[in-house]
Amino acid sequence: MKKRQNFQIKLIEGTNITVKEFFELQFKAFGTWPLQRIDYKKNRLEMHNAFYHTGQSVTFRKIKSFCKKLNIPFEVGYTGWAFSEGVFVNLK
8 A cells, every 4th residue: 555645744845845834825925725736756746827706816927926935946837637837846
């Protein structure tokens, strides 16, 4: 049986921020979360635009700006699951 990885204690590459802390900071900044998932094979966090019926939105531009403010290195690219451009953050 495979052992599940605890993503919350993983660190974001180039920082001392855990994934759990990053999620909390996102919620404080946006009031919600972008679409996101962890790709365990590539060991990275993938984030995409999110628009909610409450009028809240987390755009691609907001995600990039948020990562820049925290000095988090990121890449931009496409994934098959979201069919849109996303922000990728590598994990340690």
